[in-house]
Amino acid sequence: MARKFLYAIALLVVMVLAAALVLRFWSKELTRFAFVPRSAFEQLPALPAGFYDRADAWISRPGVKDDPAQYLPSGAARGAVGSAYVFFVHPTSYLARDHWNGPIEDMDARFRADLFVQSMASAFNGVGAVYVPRYRQAAFGAFLTDRPEAQRALKIAHGDVEQAFATFVRQIPADAPIVLAGHSQGALHLLTLIRDRVRGTPLERRIIAAYLIGWPVSPTRDLPAMGLPACDRPDRTGCVASWMSFAEPADPTMMLDAWRAQPTPDGGGKRTIEPMLCFNPLRGATGGNAPASANLGAMVPADDLKSGAIVARAVPARCDAGTGLLMLGDPPKMGPFVLPGNNYHVYDIPLFWADLRADVARREAAWLAATAKAKP
Known part of the structure; x- marks a missing residue:
């Protein structure tokens, strides 16, 4: 009996080691297999x-x-709300492979989107009203393949975001300052939106800042295309x-492969x-290095992800000159959703929640001061 038990333990160890090797050498292939849609592409109108104009078309709005988006983690103070209007585009929350575009009514995707908005868009609720549209997002698997269906799915998703933005602009005061913010797929849509719908228009002068987080931005090609520094x-404002x-x-x-698959x-x-x-975000500027002591507070999520608490001095941050990655040093403990490659993608905003909140408030004050000074 003891020998059989030892054989069973040995077999389990071999299986675990084999699984580890498979994940190490074929993790990308397995990820693609698990998430890239297998269904035929649906050309949605x-x-x-x-x-x-419908209230149920928005995750967040007044x-x-x-x-x-109005969530406030434990340890954070709400304070007075500013006069800006925030347009936030949430990251990919549709993980199924049944469709290339996530249906707006999909309940699992809605649940994850609400969690993302709570942990990310909430950092902006101090500067003004926050608007977050629901949209037929491209499926997660669309970022793991170079099949033409991926670009077609992104085009449908972007059409929804453009339509939501047009409604947002129409509903807010004509001279109100605007903060654009998004994460991952949301940041990609905003990059294109700024290039096609904001650059060279009166809206450009109203932009406090555009926070395109969790998606690569090329200083040599994307910034000139957007017309913003x-x-x-x-x-600095309008940046x-x-x-x-x-x-x-x-x-x-994996992140850079998804980025390189996008058109220039x-x-x-x-x-x-x-x-x-x-x-x-610890410096409020591009580049450089800052110690953990400069971190005003990360929003560390509870185990059930339904709440979080502000923890000061949580992580340092260093912009790596060779890659442009924001390096955190040793892996911090934020939760179970760290992606392969030590990618803290899901935690891009929570890691610097209080710092981002302070940053956008500072830029809002600078924008308002400059605007008041420019008035005759």
Whole structure:
């Protein structure tokens, strides 16, 4: 009996080691197999005119009951609310492979989107009203393949975001300052939105800042295409901030592969390997290094993910000059959703929740001061 038990233990050890080897050498292939949609592509029509006039088309906006963007973690003070209007595009929450575009009514995707809005968009609720649209997002698997269906899915999703943004602009005061913010897929849609719908229009002068977080932004191609500079100092307005958080050792291959599959701003050529734009939220500026003592507070989630608490001095941050990644040093304990390669993608905002809150408030004050000074 003892010998059989030892054989069983040995077999389990071999199976665990074999699984570890499979994950180490074929993790990308397994991820693609698990998430890339297998169904035929559905060419969805545009949403009906006036769709975003409906309250249920928004996760967050003034008047929404139990608005997740209005969440305040333990240890954070609400204070007075500013006069800006925030348009936030949430990251990918549709993980199934039944469709290339997540149905707006999918309950699992809605649940995850609400959690993302609570942990990410809530950092912006101090500067003004927060609007977060529901949209037919491209499935997670669309970022793991170069099949043409992926770009078609992103085009449908972007059409929804553009429609939501047009409604947002129409509903807010004509001269109100605007904060654009998004994470991952949301940041990608905002990058395109700024390039196609904001640059060179009166809206451009109203932008306090654009926070394109969790998605690579090329300083040489994307910034010129958007017509906005990098947020290279704490008081600059009308600028772009972007970062991607990794602990060491970092392997950003999957993220960069997804980015290189996207068309360049001019629609021609391929993405080249270059350092990405790296905004250091602990410095309020691009580049540089800051110790953990500079961290005003990470929002560390509870085990059930339904709440969080502010923990000061949680992590340091260093912009790596060679890659543009925001390096965290040793892996911090934030929860179970760290992606392969020590990618803290899900925690890009929670790691610097209080710092981001302070950053956008500071830029709002700078924008208001400059606008008041420019008035005759």
